Amino acid sequence: AGADLDLARAIRVMVEEVGCDLGEALAMATSVPAGVIGADDRLGRIAPGRRADLVWLDAALALGGVWRAGEPVVGR
Numbered sequence: 001a002g003a004d005l006d007l008a009r010a011i012r013v014m015v016e017e018v019g020c021d022l023g024e025a026l027a028m029a030t031s032v033p034a035g036v037i038g039a040d041d042r043l044g045r046i047a048p049g050r051r052a053d054l055v056w057l058d059a060a061l062a063l064g065g066v067w068r069a070g071e072p073v074v075g076r
Contacts, residue, residue: 012061 005013007029014025034044042050052070057063066074 006063007055008057008061008063011057015061 011022011025011029014020014028015022020028031040031044034040034042043053046054052067054065054067055063056065063074065072
């Protein structure tokens with residue numbers, strides 16, 4: 001299913017269909033995986049000194065933009 005499910009859709013499914021809290025769904029997509037791979041000291045959270053790899057989801061939880069190392073990669 002992962003080949004047919006992007007991250008934004010996965011978060012929407014967790015929130016809209018499973019009933020998960022948005023904060024919990026976002027953690028499942030960010031800080032939890034970073035912790036699992038032992039990279040929670042540098043990935044998975046927005047904080048000073050961490051990489052600026054960001055994904056913006058709009059109010060409908062659709063992809064609005066992507067930044068890698070602070071540089072825009074995808075956007076509307």
